[in-house]
Amino acid sequence: MLGLKFIRTHSEAVKEALSRRNNSFNLDEVLAWDEAYRSRLGESEKLKNLRNSLSEEIGRMNARKQDAAAQMQEVRDASARIREIDQDVQDLEQKINQALLMIPNIPHASVPVGPDEDANVVVRVEGEPPGFDFQPRNHWEIGEDLDILDFARGVKIAGARFTVLKGKGAQLERAITNFMLDLHTREQGYTEIFPPFLVNRATMTGTGQLPKFEEDLFRCDREDLFLIPTAEVPVTNLYREEILPGEALPILHTAYTACFRAEAGAAGRDTRGLIRQHQFNKVELVEFTAPETSYTELERLTDDAEEVLRRLGLAYRVVALSTGDLGFSAAKTYDLEVWLPGAGAYREISSCSNFEDFQARRANIRYRPEAGARPRFVHTLNGSGLAVGRTLVAILENYQQEDGSVIVPEVLRPYCGFDRIE
RNA sequence: GGAGAGAUGGCUGAGUUGGUCGAAGGCGCUCGACUGGAAAUCGAGUAGGCGGGCCUAAAACUCGCCUCGAGGGUUCGAAUCCCUCUCUCUCCGCCA
Numbered sequence: 001m002l003g004l005k006f007i008r009t010h011s012e013a014v015k016e017a018l019s020r021r022n023n024s025f026n027l028d029e030v031l032a033w034d035e036a037y038r039s040r041l042g043e044s045e046k047l048k049n050l051r052n053s054l055s056e057e058i059g060r061m062n063a064r065k066q067d068a069a070a071q072m073q074e075v076r077d078a079s080a081r082i083r084e085i086d087q088d089v090q091d092l093e094q095k096i097n098q099a100l101l102m103i104p105n106i107p108h109a110s111v112p113v114g115p116d117e118d119a120n121v122v123v124r125v126e127g128e129p130p131g132f133d134f135q136p137r138n139h140w141e142i143g144e145d146l147d148i149l150d151f152a153r154g155v156k157i158a159g160a161r162f163t164v165l166k167g168k169g170a171q172l173e174r175a176i177t178n179f180m181l182d183l184h185t186r187e188q189g190y191t192e193i194f195p196p197f198l199v200n201r202a203t204m205t206g207t208g209q210l211p212k213f214e215e216d217l218f219r220c221d222r223e224d225l226f227l228i229p230t231a232e233v234p235v236t237n238l239y240r241e242e243i244l245p246g247e248a249l250p251i252l253h254t255a256y257t258a259c260f261r262a263e264a265g266a267a268g269r270d271t272r273g274l275i276r277q278h279q280f281n282k283v284e285l286v287e288f289t290a291p292e293t294s295y296t297e298l299e300r301l302t303d304d305a306e307e308v309l310r311r312l313g314l315a316y317r318v319v320a321l322s323t324g325d326l327g328f329s330a331a332k333t334y335d336l337e338v339w340l341p342g343a344g345a346y347r348e349i350s351s352c353s354n355f356e357d358f359q360a361r362r363a364n365i366r367y368r369p370e371a372g373a374r375p376r377f378v379h380t381l382n383g384s385g386l387a388v389g390r391t392l393v394a395i396l397e398n399y400q401q402e403d404g405s406v407i408v409p410e411v412l413r414p415y416c417g418f419d420r421i422e
Numbered sequence: 423g424g425a426g427a428g429a430u431g432g433c434u435g436a437g438u439u440g441g442u443c444g445a446a447g448g449c450g451c452u453c454g455a456c457u458g459g460a461a462a463u464c465g466a467g468u469a470g471g472c473g474g475g476c477c478u479a480a481a482a483c484u485c486g487c488c489u490c491g492a493g494g495g496u497u498c499g500a501a502u503c504c505c506u507c508u509c510u511c512u513c514c515g516c517c518a
Binding site: 009037038041042044045046048049051052054055056057058059060062063068069071072073074075076078079243245370371372374375 | 451467
């Protein structure tokens with residue numbers, strides 16, 4: 001969410017940012033409401049001031065046994081008018097707040113300008129895609145032949161976009177998860193969190209999933225709880241409505257969670273394989289930092305995610321998303337795309353974003369730079385470190401052998417206890 | 423699921439016959455004094471939000487309004503009275 005004061009004083013810049021995002025939000029309407037809101041609020045506050053001073057006077061007169069009937073009548077009249085005006089104030093305030101929740105973040109100046117993903121910019125390419133002297137296969141073929149992925153039974157017990165991992169497939173998934181968590185916690189300084197997978201509406205609103213994107217979420221109707229689409233949601237909201245001491249920053253958290261996405265707008269896309277599932281595992285990195293350092297922290301956090309790919313020996317590239325492809329809450333995003341030989345393409349395996357104070361405003365997460373100073377909004381960042389299912393896909397496709405077996409990357413062997421799946 | 427208790431500032435804890443209470447006291451924290459330095463001691467300060475003024479702007483300052491879990495009501499006036507909701511704690515039941 002953008003600050004109302006900011007929108008008020010920088011309306012042209014906000015409009016310009018919205019157009020770079022291909023967003024057709026009507027800002028003038030909000031500005032008009034704001035105008036009316038402040039004028040009505042002023043009227044109301046004047047009358048409340050009158051009411052307060054008269055009430056005090058009445059108290060004093062009563063103590064002296066004087067007759068305050070006239071004053072009481074005056075306050076009664078004022079209160080009636082206040083009630084009317086406050087109704088307007090409340091209506092306007094509500095309209096403004098609802099509108100504010102629908103305005104996306106402003107892209108950072110360094111974000112490439114463009115209408116869609118075709119305008120994304122490849123920032124760097126790392127690692128060599130492996131060469132094969134045979135035709136590399138898709139992960140779903142490899143996985144089914146090895147009897148470690150069972151798509152048919154996933155559909156039977158749950159539905160489309162649900163898959164069963166079996167035997168060494170399940171073990172490898174678990175090994176990948178543990179390898180990532182250990183790297184982040186032991187070497188990169190993140191504190192591990194294991195959060196609830198179901199969260200309430202306020203939490204979903206805090207990170208920007210609600211109110212605009214409810215159709216992308218799974219919801220438990222009975223309790224009005226939502227299955228988290230990413231650990232970003234519960235972990236960022238950990239400090240909702242809090243003022244953190246300045247010396248606590250930066251706060252680095254990593255969390256493994258299952259993630260649940262309705263994939264409402266993705267019908268027909270990636271229908272085969274593990275790439276696009278309703279449920280998948282992910283290890284997430286979440287960071288809270290002071291505004292001054294958030295962009296250097298974005299580079300560091302992205303590098304922490306890249307380290308997973310480097311250690312797994314997977315080729316990848318880093319892509320800066322364009323203004324038209326940027327997520328609703330993000331000011332800047334790098335996607336990490338891993339090379340998939342079976343698909344013959346780079347596919348997204350991580351997304352690292354700086355949200356600046358967009359989420360912090362929604363969730364009211366602040367910090368006090370020093371004792372006695374006014375609280376400021378923190379900046380929040382997060383990135384996948386990494387999507388576990390897609391990492392499994394990348395390993396199957398990149399480490400496949402001509403005989404159909406798959407070599408396990410060195411760093412994972414201590415975690416799974418085998419060096420090959422055949 | 424049943425019964426009961428409670429929600430006050432960073433923490434603790436008064437305030438519940440409605441009226442200078444945004445709120446005593448203590449702790450913590452900040453600044454200052456004392457000290458070679460520190461501890462102890464003493465003094466001062468220390469909630470958040472919104473709107474206005476000031477200003478190129480922010481901060482600071484200043485005026486006002488709101489907030490004592492959330493929302494609504496009674497009243498000239500509510501932390502204090504009434505209603506609804508949420509959450510926490512204790513006991514019982516159930517359960518991994």
